[in-house]
Amino acid sequence: MKKRNLFYAQSGGVTAVINTTACGVIETARKQPARVGKIYAGRMGIVGALREELVDTGKESARDIAALRHTPGGAFGSVRYKLKSIRESAAEYQRLIEVFRAHDIGYFIYNGGGDSMDTANKVAQVAKSMDYDITCVGVPKTVDNDLPITDNCPGFGSVAKYVAVSTLEAGIDIASMPATKVFILEVMGRHAGWIAAAGGLAGKDRSEPPHLILFPEVPFDEDRFVAKVKESVERHDSCVIVASEGIRRPDGRFVAESGTTDAFGHAQLGGVAPHLAEIVRGRLGYKFHWGVADYLQRSARHIASKVDVEQAYAMGKAAVEMALAGVHGKLPVIVRTSDQPYRWKVGQADLAKVANVEKTVPKKYIAADGFHITAACRRYLAPLIRGEDYPPYKDGLPQYVKLKNQLAPKKLPAWKG
């Protein structure tokens, strides 16, 4: 088996642990010098491959690569760049193979969510059809936890921990002060409510915050929402709500599309939390507060889940092992073998089966009234936030690494696309 070069790219929204996966990829590859020559990473993901901007990770010290394990964000850059069908994006696929050929890439590792697994699958097919010898492997990633087959996705456990801890702390705050009755925390999740569901772990049951969880899977009914808020305030003297950014009205419109205009007649920005707060203000009159976690939730490496970190690393390691074993067109996945105690192992799945399929929160995980999680959901989620994996600190701040990201010399003409 020849020594070949490896190309790794990050894709889609970054997470607290996608660099942990990168660390797993690079450290595992570095341990196989007889099989792996250069280890390149795409500068800005797959766009880096198209532009022939290949980061030579060999220029980074072992210490800096190790530091990726505890550094959030995408160390090499990441983009949302979905290649279309093989026919529609023929030029791009051809270019990718040209770049791979020019740099003797024998292993392509693509680290992203559903769209990226689709791209990796298409690249795998094109390479085969062009008789280019390369093993293409995906690596799962997404805070949204919406990839099928894999029990959970790297990136999710940490955002789940962030949301559960934040909900717990905000709940304590609001319970301390009688004037404010309602707190709304808006979290990510445009189509799948896994992140909002994770907020449910903050309390042992519905009598503790969060009192209400709003899922994209459950059509938003304003009257029922108002009734539930009122009931919670009357029963518990407060109502803590974790709301997914992707909740929709029965007609399908996102609640965050506020439909308002500003003083200049411009369409006003929405935001689910302020919109829900306006409903509370107008229909109930309670004093409220609201927060929007936005990027904070997915970049919060300071409160990452140890389980998530270990799984993210394991996925990167397994992807390289699969590539070296010639396992083409697949990705490693997490397989849960037991709930209590929590046990998991690395499995494999076809890219084609994971691509373009969204795993939303199933009915069995959502309470009958649509506003909370079930015991089954709790059993599923609970292990994913366990354990702490703090980054090193200096002078009060986490020590996150910034790589040199030195590019390899180009060999091809510039990409015009």
Added chain:
Amino acid sequence: MKKRNLFYAQSGGVTAVINTTACGVIETARKQPARVGKIYAGRMGIVGALREELVDTGKESARDIAALRHTPGGAFGSVRYKLKSIRESAAEYQRLIEVFRAHDIGYFIYNGGGDSMDTANKVAQVAKSMDYDITCVGVPKTVDNDLPITDNCPGFGSVAKYVAVSTLEAGIDIASMPATKVFILEVMGRHAGWIAAAGGLAGKDRSEPPHLILFPEVPFDEDRFVAKVKESVERHDSCVIVASEGIRRPDGRFVAESGTTDAFGHAQLGGVAPHLAEIVRGRLGYKFHWGVADYLQRSARHIASKVDVEQAYAMGKAAVEMALAGVHGKLPVIVRTSDQPYRWKVGQADLAKVANVEKTVPKKYIAADGFHITAACRRYLAPLIRGEDYPPYKDGLPQYVKLKNQLAPKKLPAWKG
């Protein structure tokens, strides 16, 4: 010196470490059984005293009192209840003294911000004028860091750490993905910009996030803001903004008063972050994200500053020592004795001097263009976020204590006020 009972109350907005102060008060008082009998806490702060709802902290185990050190929020409840002048609120002051007398309170410890120090001062004067033998001591607290005389306030160091860490992490996220150019983080601070200033610690200088800081002390000029955002995006390919909720236009109106109406003609809720985002969208067209930290920033005990925790405890301890020494009408304060290395000690100040005086961010701490902090500000802020003091965890969540909060038997008729 007779054995007397102690009454402690929390007041105003809670923080990540006001319970640490409570821990310092109770543990220190418990070590003086010859001087301190019962240790009561006000259920819902000073309102607890008026209602004669005194929590008997003696019913709490040593373990649970110790757990207050790492628990956010207000364990006994807190309110914003500002007593007016001695003449206007005569009935309330009389009632307080009646309650104190009925329960033989010889030491009154009032833990809050500027308004609370005013209240404590008035209670001290009334007690003296009514010849009631009690030593009244304040304990400083506020996330806003706006009390004069004390070098900094317990609660601030932790929210400063939260904002600096969050800004650092969000900055890494936005640098990873080229499409989004602008990120706005809205933080607390209606009149003083200390919390926003702390965001400035995320980068070593202005070339790193945060690129812009918006202070309440600097009138908000939309044109200059737009120019600065454009300059940052052109120079650094992104603009990370930390904005205080209290920024105002030159005419004095809060920027958060959006002046918009919704589809029903109702005044729309504001929020500084969405408002600034709308400006970016309308005037520059950059893709943006925004977050609002709200309660999350002040309840984030999971990322508290060790310096803050130690100072909060020390203030509680010192307050009890002052009370036992008969030091009436004062509060303990933090005195900085050196920057590098950072050293501090406990001092004292008159309640009258601290009450009703707001310490805003001075000009020497704000950059000449009004959009960042100076080196002097950095030197002041840097030590306050140092050190980590993680709470204990179980199953992925911090173990925060919930006290029994058993009330002492009442002796007086109900309070009608």
